[in-house]
Amino acid sequence: MHELSLCRSIADIVERARGARSVDVVHLRIGQLRQVVPPTLTYCWELVTTDTDLAGSRLQIEHIPVRLTCLDCAASTEVSDALLIACGECGSPRVRVDAGEEFLVTSIDLTRQAPADPAHVAAAPPPAQPPAHPTRPGPRST
Numbered sequence: 001m002h003e004l005s006l007c008r009s010i011a012d013i014v015e016r017a018r019g020a021r022s023v024d025v026v027h028l029r030i031g032q033l034r035q036v037v038p039p040t041l042t043y044c045w046e047l048v049t050t051d052t053d054l055a056g057s058r059l060q061i062e063h064i065p066v067r068l069t070c071l072d073c074a075a076s077t078e079v080s081d082a083l084l085i086a087c088g089e090c091g092s093p094r095v096r097v098d099a100g101e102e103f104l105v106t107s108i109d110l111t112r113q114a115p116a117d118p119a120h121v122a123a124a125p126p127p128a129q130p131p132a133h134p135t136r137p138g139p140r141s142t
């Protein structure tokens, strides 16, 4: 499932970009040749961000169709089926791919927050507790 590793990469990028701010929406531009399944990507994003500071953020995906330039007739065409890479005019397979291979984080929407209030920050709840640790070697507390 390559969507999972894609989501880890996106999370790394977003984590570096956001600083201490909260993230609302992550905008992606994904070319059709990337063969990304959007529902799978969304699902993996939830998996990757659960229990992180990015939990609750959403992916907004802009799909980029495949655009080809034919080396035989010079036509520039879009293909609807990424598995059929051929000129839309003459059918020649001798084409140059101009678009469709993108995978970009184009922008990040940050959650609007009130100006920092020290009292409020001090009262912030502690981070969510991780699940109980599996049996860990150590002295018994009995």
Ligand SMILES: [Zn+2]
Binding pocket: 070, 071, 072, 073, 074, 075, 087, 088, 089, 090, 091, 092
């Ligand atoms: Zn052609």
